[in-house]
Amino acid sequence: MAEPKNTNEYTEESIRSLDWREHIRLRPGMYIGKLGDGSAPDDGIYVLLKEVVDNCIDEHTMGYGRQVEINIEGKKVSVRDYGRGIPLGKVVDVVSKINTGAKYDSKAFQKSVGLNGVGTKAVNALSQYFKVTAFRDGKEKTAEFEKGVLVNEHKETKTTEENGTLVNFVPDETVFRNFHFIHEYLDNQLWNYCYLNAGLAIHLNGKKYISKNGLLDLLQRKTNPDELRYPIIHLKGNDIEVAISHNNDYGEDVFSFVNGQFTTQGGTHQQAFREAYVKVVRDFFKKDYDASDIRTSIVAAVSVRVQEPVFESQTKTKLGSLNVYENGPSMKNFVLEFLSKELDNYLHRNPTIADALKKRIEQSERERKELAGIKKLANERAKKANLHNKKLRDCRVHLNDEPPSKNKEEFVSSQNNSTIFITEGDSASGSITKSRNVDTQAVFSLRGKPLNAYGLTKKVVYENEEFNLLQHALNIEDGLEGLRYNNIVIATDADVDGMHIRLLMMTFFLQFFPDLVKRGHVYILETPLFRVRNKQETLYCYDEGEKQKAITKLGGKPEITRFKGLGEISPEEFGRFIGEDMRVQPVILEQGDHIQQLLEYYMGKNTMERQDFIINNLRVELDEVEATV
Known part of the structure; x- marks a missing residue:
């Protein structure tokens, strides 16, 4: 009797070799992290820009070029530096051959960001149009x-342009669907470059970015002077720079950088700073303070320069290097030695600041002890509830999971997409739960309107069962290091009650976990207001303008449905709005925003200022009025 044929045969024909371009386009997450549409600060379009600018920064670091010019018009990006320029004979190879570049030559690039010759190749492969021009010694290519x-390789010609490189690219819309650049994200990205490269001038569409004081300027921009407990401590050494202060916020706010790269997920240098800071403070005051009391409310920035840094992914968001230099000190000892000398000296020379720091630590200690009793009871209740937590419908992959040894890059990509929807009511929760991606999307269901947390102490997080369960679902009680979801999406109806719930949830995060907002983890889900369809096509519209365009496109008299709430949208339809084309609005704190003032204005007592604002900005949507007449 003949053996049944195996339809899943693994033969020589099963083996394929992809060229560099095919591999990048097939597995873009391995090279740039998640794709996205630009609504998150770590979405792919910002990584593309970063990869190009990183090369400009490396030139500046090596002493060539003090200016970078960036222009973004719609979806077209242009970056011009004034470094040495790519050698003309290698212009094509440098942007189209993997493992080709100058970063392997330690003499040409010491302590650079780009290391493995992949960056601009990924930009090239993921752009529908990419153009590179090198200017070098009176010639250009x-x-x-x-x-x-490659569609066009121009011949070398003479030029009067200064040395440097010009890159133009348009991200591929088949890869980055419906993408758009958000100015606030670009703003932060470019300021970070300037803080870490004092004297470098970056121009974006004519706006100039430049920093004279490095991380001191960064912390001044990220904080409000009225909230700081003492003036910012700014320390600089060989290959390390630190800025430190404390405010009145909960949690820790530490910005870490390696070779000019913003390591959003920290790494060995950030952990070394956290441990060294605690030890130096304990030694200075000769008291065994609890580490959490020392670090609570800290706002700090640390930057190191490392030879041959090892990152845990191509996007370089987490440092894995254990040593600063080859055969040099460990990262832990390097940071500790620096702080033991410089921070200790600073505190001895500035007793007033030392006293303010001591008072802040002891305040945190008192608050922690006051919470201890209720915290223990609340955590015991939360552990029991987590066994049968009806509020949380969890997913399989979490941001804080340990990646497996196999398919690590794909797993990390899923971690970046890990999302929790916070929604209200059984019907809305049911629709999302049925249509979600169970691997990466979780749902937390609220019961009615949550408490207004403005002006309350953290005690309420443990006393209020819903807040406590949400805190445990997110795993943020002890800071963001254990955060289980990269994206926290508030999903409520687009009516008055839904808007109120959004405000109450944002108040909760800003009051007790502001780092979630500052680090770009919190979003508002956009769902369509209208469905416009005929027998051939169905279009979903998110505002009145889109509705009118849909009516024009379909012609005739299409059927128009207005969705009044999330519960009205069927699970089948809902799946379209939380998939690859999901629209979200990031919750962004703009420069200079004072969290407590914002909360007091919008969520405090009904002040005359807020009444005046409402009266002066009140408007009536005529189409809705006409619809009800």
Whole structure:
């Protein structure tokens, strides 16, 4: 009797070799992290820009070029530096051959950001149009690509342009669907470059970014002077710079950088700073303070320069290096030695600041002890509830999971997409739960309107069962290091009650866990207000303008449905709005925003200022009025 044929045969024909371009386009997450549409600060379009600018920064670090010019018009990006310029004979190779670049030559690039010759190749492969021009010693050379394929290699010509490199690219809309650049994210990205490269001038669409005082400027921009408990401590040494203060917020707010790269997920340098800071403070005051009391409410920035840094992914968001230099000190000892000398000296020279720091630590100690009793009871209740937590419908992959040894990059990509929807009511929760991606999307269901947390102490987080269960679901009680979801999406109806719930949830996060908002983890889900359809096509519209365009496109008299709440949208339809084309609005704190003033204005007592604002900005939507007449 013949053996049944195996339809899943693994033969020589099963083995394929992809060229560099095909591999990047097939597995973009391995090279740039998540894709996204630009609504998150770590979405792919910002990584593309970063990869190009990183090369400009490396030139500046090596002493070539003090200016970078960036122009973004719609979806077109242009970056011009004034470094040495790519050697003309290698212009095509540098942007289209993997493992080709100057970063392997330690003499040409010491302590650079780009290390493995992948960055601009990924930009090239993931752009529908990519053009690079090198200017070098009175000559220039240009090459043009489409989705990584060379379409035009120009001959060398004479030029009067200064040395440097010009890159133009348009991200591929088949990869980054419906993408758009958000100015606040670009603003932060470019300021970070300037803080870490004092004297470097970056121009974005004519706006100039420049920093004279490095991390001191960064912390001044990220904080409000009225909230700081003492003036910012700014310390600089060889290959390390630190800025430190304390405010009145809960949690820790530490910005860490390696070779000019913002390591959003920290790493060995950030952990070394946290441990060294605690030890130096304990030694200075000769008291065995609890580490959490020392670090609570800290706002700090730490930057190190490392030879041959090892990052845990191509996007370089977490440092894995154990040593600063080859055969040099460990990261832990390097940071500890620096702080033991410089911070200790500073505190001895500035007794007033030392006293203010001591008072802040002891205040945190008192608050922690006051919470201890209720915290223990609340955590015991939460552990029992977590066994049968009806509020949380969890997913399989979490941001804080340990990646497996196999398929690590794909797993990390899923971690970046890990999302929790916070919604109200059984019907809305049911629709999301049925249509979600169970691997990466979780749902937390609220019961009615949550408590207004403005002006309350953290005690309420433990006394209020709903807040306590949410805190445990997110795993943020002891800071963001254990955060289980990269994206926290508030999903409520687009009516008055839904808006109120949004405000109450944002108040909760800003009051007790402001780092979630500051680090770009909190979003508002956009769901369509209208469905416009005929027998051939169905269009979903998010505002009145889109509705009118849909009516024009379909012609005739299409059927128009207005969704009044999330519960009205069927699970089948809902799946379209929380998938690859999900629309979210990031909750962004703009420069200079004072959290407590914002909360007092919008969520405090009904002040005359707020009444005046409402009266002066009140408007009536005529189409809705006409619809009810």
